[in-house]
Amino acid sequence: MVNVGTDRVKRGMAEMQKGGVIMDVVNAEQAKIAEEAGAVAVMALERVPSDIRKAGGVARMADPTIVEEVMNAVSIPVMAKARIGHIVEARVLESMGVDYIDESEVLTPADEVFHLNKKDYTVPFVCGCRNLGEAARRIGEGASMLRTKGEPGTGNIVEAVRHMRQVNAEVRQLVNMSVDEVMTYAKDLGAPYEVLLQIREEGRLPVVNFAAGGVATPADAALMMQLGADGVFVGSGIFKSDNPEKFAKAIVEATTHFEDYELIAKVSKGLGEAMKGIEISTIQPHERMQDRGW
């Protein structure tokens, strides 16, 4: 008997990415730099989040030509972003054979009420979360991987830290609850009861959880690993820095050896200017990507 697209196959793919860095790329050349630096996967998109922020307007799925070009350039897995709730963008990416779809708040949502029913697809999905409620709802819809949202395109780690701490604190709280407290907790969080029961039983989320949204330096990446991330997404941080090759390698090394401070010091030397950051309080509420998703 042969089964494709099972939970085990979809979640397992994310398990293989653990301890690694997934990098945003906008063309084949960047994809090769990322692969060469040791990225475990690349995210093919039309603009990195900081440019999406600058450009304004509606951000959509990338031109399939870009995705295809990246898929042909590297042998590591290729991910691509679809708008929240955009069934057709997701199906198009699936038909092209991308390895993972990010139903992403970085793009302008197509549906302000519903996310995709990700169980319907053979391709696995990664989704953003800021707390256990969001995490459990996305798992309930069939996400095979999570990433904390942070605030994409800012080069400011503060939101990524807040979300990782929040999710992990709530998981710990849940694990220490007695079973009769879980239903009310599910009601308070707006989370599916069965998913919470499973998390309580296993003592951790049933899928891999990476950190995203604001990682700009090797030390930022190592910080997220110390806070319990299974790996790191780096969006604008790499190709908006002065020396992408060196920067990409440094981030990979710091992620692998997130507790080796001498090594992090060594790889951080002479990297040149990191991307210019944005203070979160200067971002207008309607421009905060993390608030997208329901």
Next chain:
Amino acid sequence: MVTVGVLGLQGAVREHIRSIEASGARAVVVKKVAQLDDIDGLILPGGESTTMRRLIDQYGFLEPLRQFGQSKKPIFGTCAGLILLAKEITNQSTVHLGLMDMTVTRNAFGRQKDSFEATLAIDGVADDYNAVFIRAPYIERVGEHVKVLATYDEAIVAAEEGPFLCTAFHPELTEDHRLAHYFVEKVKESKKLLQESQ
């Protein structure tokens, strides 16, 4: 008790640790070269083989890992680990550890959407093994000293050569620890032989 290390540079490390412990051996995550001296057998886990090779080079693991294998200590490679063990890789000039006389093809079953689970017979291990294939490689050719343990759709997906064992699928992703157990038994035997020869 024997100690089995899991190369912990990247990939599904935690799952292997769990299945080794369930098979009655001590398990350690190997992140530094010096740790190779303290283990009786080693698992090269699933992950991204390109990424693992970069990290192996960066931390000077390549020669020590080859020597570990040449000293006849058992190594078990799963998926990316199988690619690391092979002497030849289709359409690729760089090989990694080159410890097993076989040619492997990467992503041989297709992309992620083609990843699958299937029931396999594994010689000497199980005849109803649920194997999880994720962007998996397969073995195109084996040398005369390599024993084929399992095939799927005529492709070789598990093999053994002396102290080396490899699978194209991921035994660590299921609760079935029979392959881990098989490897732990191999490690026990090799430790006994090494002790006797000293």
